[in-house]
Amino acid sequence: MTIPVILDVDTGVDDALAILVAVRHPGIDLLGISCVAGNAPLAQVVDNTLRVLDAAEAPDIPVAAGAARPLLEPPRSASHVHGADGLGGIALPPTERRAEQAGAVELMRRLILEHPTPVTLVALAPQTNLALLLRTHPEVAGRIERIVFMGGSASVGNASAVAEFNVWHDPEAAAIVLDSGVPTYMYGLDVFNRVAIEHELAHSLEHGDDALGRVVGALLGHRIAVSADESAEYTGLIGDAGAVCSLIDPGALRTELRPVRVELAGYARGQTLVDLRKHPGQEIGLTPADEWAGVEVALDVDEA
Amino acid sequence: MTIPVILDVDTGVDDALAILVAVRHPGIDLLGISCVAGNAPLAQVVDNTLRVLDAAEAPDIPVAAGAARPLLEPPRSASHVHGADGLGGIALPPTERRAEQAGAVELMRRLILEHPTPVTLVALAPQTNLALLLRTHPEVAGRIERIVFMGGSASVGNASAVAEFNVWHDPEAAAIVLDSGVPTYMYGLDVFNRVAIEHELAHSLEHGDDALGRVVGALLGHRIAVSADESAEYTGLIGDAGAVCSLIDPGALRTELRPVRVELAGYARGQTLVDLRKHPGQEIGLTPADEWAGVEVALDVDEA
Amino acid sequence: MTIPVILDVDTGVDDALAILVAVRHPGIDLLGISCVAGNAPLAQVVDNTLRVLDAAEAPDIPVAAGAARPLLEPPRSASHVHGADGLGGIALPPTERRAEQAGAVELMRRLILEHPTPVTLVALAPQTNLALLLRTHPEVAGRIERIVFMGGSASVGNASAVAEFNVWHDPEAAAIVLDSGVPTYMYGLDVFNRVAIEHELAHSLEHGDDALGRVVGALLGHRIAVSADESAEYTGLIGDAGAVCSLIDPGALRTELRPVRVELAGYARGQTLVDLRKHPGQEIGLTPADEWAGVEVALDVDEA
Amino acid sequence: MTIPVILDVDTGVDDALAILVAVRHPGIDLLGISCVAGNAPLAQVVDNTLRVLDAAEAPDIPVAAGAARPLLEPPRSASHVHGADGLGGIALPPTERRAEQAGAVELMRRLILEHPTPVTLVALAPQTNLALLLRTHPEVAGRIERIVFMGGSASVGNASAVAEFNVWHDPEAAAIVLDSGVPTYMYGLDVFNRVAIEHELAHSLEHGDDALGRVVGALLGHRIAVSADESAEYTGLIGDAGAVCSLIDPGALRTELRPVRVELAGYARGQTLVDLRKHPGQEIGLTPADEWAGVEVALDVDEA
Numbered sequence A, B, C, D: 001m002t003i004p005v006i007l008d009v010d011t012g013v014d015d016a017l018a019i020l021v022a023v024r025h026p027g028i029d030l031l032g033i034s035c036v037a038g039n040a041p042l043a044q045v046v047d048n049t050l051r052v053l054d055a056a057e058a059p060d061i062p063v064a065a066g067a068a069r070p071l072l073e074p075p076r077s078a079s080h081v082h083g084a085d086g087l088g089g090i091a092l093p094p095t096e097r098r099a100e101q102a103g104a105v106e107l108m109r110r111l112i113l114e115h116p117t118p119v120t121l122v123a124l125a126p127q128t129n130l131a132l133l134l135r136t137h138p139e140v141a142g143r144i145e146r147i148v149f150m151g152g153s154a155s156v157g158n159a160s161a162v163a164e165f166n167v168w169h170d171p172e173a174a175a176i177v178l179d180s181g182v183p184t185y186m187y188g189l190d191v192f193n194r195v196a197i198e199h200e201l202a203h204s205l206e207h208g209d210d211a212l213g214r215v216v217g218a219l220l221g222h223r224i225a226v227s228a229d230e231s232a233e234y235t236g237l238i239g240d241a242g243a244v245c246s247l248i249d250p251g252a253l254r255t256e257l258r259p260v261r262v263e264l265a266g267y268a269r270g271q272t273l274v275d276l277r278k279h280p281g282q283e284i285g286l287t288p289a290d291e292w293a294g295v296e297v298a299l300d301v302d303e304a
């Protein structure tokens, strides 16, 4: 029983590893990849993604370019985090692969509607493409198994004091996705840097036959256990891949179904407000929580 | 070396215990008490406060009535939490004590300016009175040692998913206080229900000579240790008193100086945004953190 | 020299007349029509639009269904204004015409990119389709001559005290359009009910050969002059057509190039803030006006 | 029948003329003057006010210093409009008069409660003092006849595209005043520069015996008629005095009772939203207008 998956990426070191896992893992059937501006400009994201597929010796997986900027926020560069090429300087050889003409929204629409069973969307980037898809082609919603997104935080932020980068980068897009009625799973900063990658996988990658695997595996070797060292916070090496891993091994994370709302106003703009109270929604005077979307939020790593 | 203190209260069971501690503890010189609407309507708060002073056999401590409602928010009742009289049904006998005519703002001004050394303000309620004082008589700011307030949260809220009741009840007032330039100490929900009251104190209260002490001590007997049971969250019996205790035994809490801002907009209105990142203020694009007030935030109980 | 035009509509009586003018006027080359939910639900809008084309004896003009709801706002009905069918009860016979499968965004993209000269978009409805187009296919922006939209107000509103219905219905979409860099022309409430329809046109319609023309012409007969009677405000009979007429006879309106911004927050949400000051942008402390898009705003009817 | 009046000022050329009118006009009984930071810093405002009273040969009218800054907004200087001293360089001799120690809030409270009949407050500046008064001493509300304020706009702004300076300078204070339940009269930009000062008054001032009168009269001579020249917009010479004149000659202005709300969020922050629709409050989905305060808004000069 493989899981049919579409990845939405802004490759990115994080996304590179996630793509590799999605390509290679036998439990995942990677239908296609949509690209969006985020950690790197769109053209760079597309090129990086195609090169990563090459390095992964992937079959002919369709790739398409999507939104070049957020819905309302101005475009922003995260090159100080991910390097000028978004790949942290890991040189990958050029590729013959090409992106599809039709664009990411059309690619996603087609892949979802053509697939015989509901498809899982895994968003590892600002959710602009997903928001455009859901508003342009709402008929796909009923054919999406769920949307797993790397983003948000129920505690501290990274782009601001309380906001995580992907949601902060396009808060309106995230709000559209959360309120879409499609089941959502939030893989946020609360677990982002804490997921244990199995020794075995890292080792097999580092000493395997494919070029990317060796590079990534070597890097992984440094951080293969649950880390209490927050200095790892911005290296971004494992995070996005963890969201893919959660598909395969859902029991590794402790999740709770919680009311969640994306804050669009004020200093907290881009924060994912997660109602963690014992009795969510029993606030004294704010919006009734039954107007907040119920989201499965990954809150902790199951270290057992 | 006693600490000269003015209490700002919305008595309230919580505040009753805090007043008792402030009256009785040899380390505190209780100069006066200002009242504000919050957990109970203003007239009730004043009456409760005077009765509590009687029960505590306090000397002639001046009490004055302040704001009957928040700056902008509508008045709200918390009677479902604290009972119709705000004292949870603990009947205290009527008193001959009377509030000062001049009002809370004038009382605070006079007490602060007359005292030979800087005075500590301890706010156990929505901060409307303090905001009115600081804007009406800014000359007092230089004579305030610091403002210790029960309120806010660096994690989960109680009035909403992310906002604590006192700050949520009058967010503009809290924003005025935090940005006033007076040193502030936030005793929020992160420690509110977790402070250990010493057995000895509780025992001496319960078996002491004063009426209130016996009542309160009996109640305290049920929750004298650090509690992991969140079901105690809304009993409100210890919280405010903990803020007073933090004056006497500051080492019992782990605090950090953090940029804090009160959110005034959106769903997060009333949230105290606390920048807990390793490198606060290095956000990518929001308000530079040097515009956020530095607040000493109590984040944890030192259980050592 | 005809003007190549794509209409974006939520037909609607207003839009019906506008479509008729666009179909029949020799100065306009109507390339296609995109439909969006607004005055009526999407399916109704599409059906109304196809029937209107039939009644107009239009050639085979492509029509496509677009967004069924706004980006962030919940769907809303305006059936109290436009009747249950959005056509005010004007019964039009069923039609054999069918909408294109590809959808409105794809239709607009294709029509714009295929046309040898830049195309004018005329939006007579909430601008959801345009926003989706500009974010999904930004390459079209350089091929759009300008966007003329019925919406906004530099004075009083209709959906709220200060907001006009189309912008208020999807404020984020309007903000995306105004900030897109494409030249925009705002045909708002300031002129909406004040444009003179020439007697001759109304007369020729009323006594012409086509079914819709007779219906519409009869209605027009009641309001063919500049009206000072604000009681006409909600009849909505001429408004959208006026935006089409402005293409043909631009001199009939007095316009000014003004900084405009769509308010997204607070009570003014959906207001088009138009800087009408003698020296726009010289405000004391707000956002520099050079960050506000310059919009050609129709402010008055030239009654000369 | 004289009208008992307290003026709240940020003198200021405008306020100087208004004070003169209030001192000299037989229909007004000027009880006292409260000062607030606005056009000039507080100390300057107090000094200017005292000098103006001297120049007006006023009796011993109590003056007191109030708020040195707005509730939430940072202090701002308008010295580019009103000159470094706020009096546009009109040198007035020093005075022996002194401000009262008690402060503006206490002065207003005392004057209102001591007067046998309800008092009219005329606010010619940011409304910080009034807001502090109403929240600190709500018992005065029932003793205020009404609050006439220079501020706001139902059309274009001056501090921003849509906001007038006094309201924009302290929006929360204006919101508190409008929602206080005290009858309010808005003398905003819609009439600010359009009020005709009677020739007779200007002439008698210019050729009268008092120093200020001669100075002000000379200036008035230039603008004694209804002016269509908007270049006068920022000279600020008549505006505030017009609000005082409206007390004496209410028929000179056309007013309407309209729902008004101060916008606190977004780009429109500081705008006075005035519902000018034929059927106010019948918006489709926003806050019901019955939650908006009814304000008597001066909309036009009666030129008959």
Ligand SMILES: [Ca+2]
Pocket (backbone or CB within 6 Å): A009, A010, A011, A012, A014, A015, A039, A124, A125, A240
């Ligand atoms: Ca990513």
Ligand SMILES: [Ca+2]
Pocket (backbone or CB within 6 Å): B009, B010, B011, B012, B014, B015, B039, B124, B125, B240
């Ligand atoms: Ca309390």
Ligand SMILES: [Ca+2]
Pocket (backbone or CB within 6 Å): C009, C010, C011, C012, C014, C015, C039, C124, C125, C240
């Ligand atoms: Ca329309």
Ligand SMILES: [Ca+2]
Pocket (backbone or CB within 6 Å): D009, D010, D011, D012, D014, D015, D039, D124, D125, D240
């Ligand atoms: Ca003034």
